[in-house]
Amino acid sequence: MNQFYMTTLSVSVLLISIIWYIKSLRKTPPLPPGPRGLPILGYLPFLGKHLLHQFTDLGHKYGPIYKLYLGNKLWVVISSPSLVKEVVRDQDAVFANRDSPVAALVGTYGGNDIAWSPYNSQWRAMRKIFVQEMMNNRSLKESYSLRKDEVRKTITHVHTKVGKPVDIGELSFRTELNVIRNMLWGGIIEGEEGKRIGAEFRVLISKIVDLFGKPNISDFYPVLAGLDIQGVKKNRWKIICNPWTDTVSGGTDTTATTVEWAMAELMKNPDSMAKAHKELFDVVGSDNMIEESHMPDLKxxxxxxxxxxxxxxxxxxxxPRSPAKSSTIGGYTIPKNSTVLINVWSIQRDPSIWDNPDEFKPERFLDDNGNLDFKGNHFHYLPFGSGRRVCAGMPLAERMLIYLVASLVHSFEWKLPTEGETLDMSERFGIVLKKSTPLFAVPTIRLHDSNLYM
Structure with missing residues (x-):
């Protein structure tokens, strides 16, 4: 009897141990580590002006995935290629939703556009039409004459400004705006009227982009969204835009900003500018203007x-992304509806990945990283994102960036307006990373044949 009792007890203990072990395996992983905040406010009071540097420093302290509460909203910041892969590739469908700020939802009829729409059938249809009708190779080849005309007009305009300061950002924006308006609506407004409308449109787009990236109380305390404390819904007429306006803003502001940065880096690094000039002379020559057919040879x-x-x-x-259901990334729980940020800025300056990461060195993309492209398949280089929500306008942006920068560099020499002036390379953080101070540069003619500028 005692032996039977002991056997039964042993089996029971074994079964209980197995059940406990199985339950322990099913235990929900913890939330990521992160800084402690204050009650109700969370980490909001501790945010500084240089968020990119601050987020990167927090990553160094807490690891490549960490959390912080901003208000009562949980934010998760990711800054490692392997964890990025889990989000944008392994669990792409789970993380394909946007965490749209209130201003973006109001300004786009509830996210009724490609950038801010939830991941659903309507978004898939919009993106499919946009990519297949405008961004495919056939359409881009057929629209080359539009891009060529606008770039040539830009060069002609700069020629009239020789010896005078030119606002590179404004110049690039107007060129991009005319290209996209022409592709969308088949015409542009010329002359002074066109310049006026372009300038006004740039102000409007900048305000929309800044507003979409500006924190709103409701973004940190969703329970207060109905109160509209900051009057975003009440003033919706000031920020409302349709999907096509969204396309224009996405294709102009970001591309113009990148052209401005590229020109600033070349001006700051004379050796790089000299190499660009030599390549242009070898490929294009000094008696021709840039054509898109030259692009494959301008490595x-x-x-x-x-x-x-x-x-x-x-x-x-x-x-920002938001998981459609609770998920696990890097061994940590990412709750449903939390905000997920991928710190591309930090990843692309990580010294464990990039040699001398803060140095402007184009040669790195001719050597070991020569196979890196913009498609988001290399998780340590994601300037256009990756996965289902990779930038839909990437094919056009890639063409226009190289074409416009090459044309400006080939046609003119550039210098700062004041002798001995230091080029300001500081950043102004927002949803779009802009220069703190606009780049004004003075052009002088490089090409011998003045007819090329007409």
Missing amino acids: YLEAVIKETLRLHPAVPLLI
């Missing part, structure tokens, strides 16, 4: 654009 200029986007990614934290 160094392509590397310049890639290096510019490495140091100055247009959207440095990408557009």
Whole structure:
């Protein structure tokens, strides 16, 4: 009897141990580590002006995935290629939703556009039409004459400004705006009227982009969204835009900003500028203007654009994602509806990945990283994002970036307006990473035949 009792007890203990072990395996992983905040406010009071540097420093302290509460909203910041892969590739469908700020939802009819829409059938249809009708190779080849005309007009305009300061960002924006308006609507407004409308449109787009990236109380305390404390919904008429306006803003502001950064880096690094000039002379010559057919042979200029986007990614934290259900990344739980940021700026300056990461060195994309492209398949280089939500306008942006920068560099020499002036390379953080001070540069003619500028 005692032996039977002992056998039964042993079996029971064994079964209980097995059940406990199985339950322990099913235990929900913990949340990521992160800094402690204050009650109700979370980490909000401790955020500084230089968020990219602050987020990177927090990553160094807490690891490549960490959390912080901003208000009562949980934010998760990721800054390692392997963890990025889990988000944008392994669990892409789970993390394909956007965490849209209130201003973006109001300004786009509830996220009724490609950038801010939830991941659903409507978004898939919009993106499919946009990519297949505008961004495919056939459409881009057929629209080359539009891009060529606008770039040539830009060169002609700069020719009239020789010896005078030119706002590179404004110049690039107007060129991009005319290209996209022409592709969308088949015409542009010429002359002074066109310049006026372009300038006004740039102000409007800048305000929209800044507003979409500006924190709103409701973004940190969703329970207060109905109160509209900051009047975003009440003033929706000031920020409302349709999907096509969204396309224009996405294709102009980010591309113009990157052109401005590229020109600033070349002016700051005379050796790189000299190499670009030599390549242009070898490929294009001094008696021709740039054509898109030259682009495949301009390897160094392509590397310049890639290096510019490495140091100055247009959207440095990408557009926030939000998991459709609770998930596990890097062994940590990421709750449903939390905000997930991918710190591309930090990854692309990581010294464990990049040699001398803060140095502008286009040559790195001609050597070991020569196979890196913009498609998001290399998780340590994601200037256009990756996965289902990779930038839909990437094919056009890639063409225009190289074409416009190459044309400006080939046609003119550039210098700062004041002798001995130091080029300001400081950043102004927002949803789009811009220069703190606009780049004004003075052009002088490089090509011998003045007819090329007409």
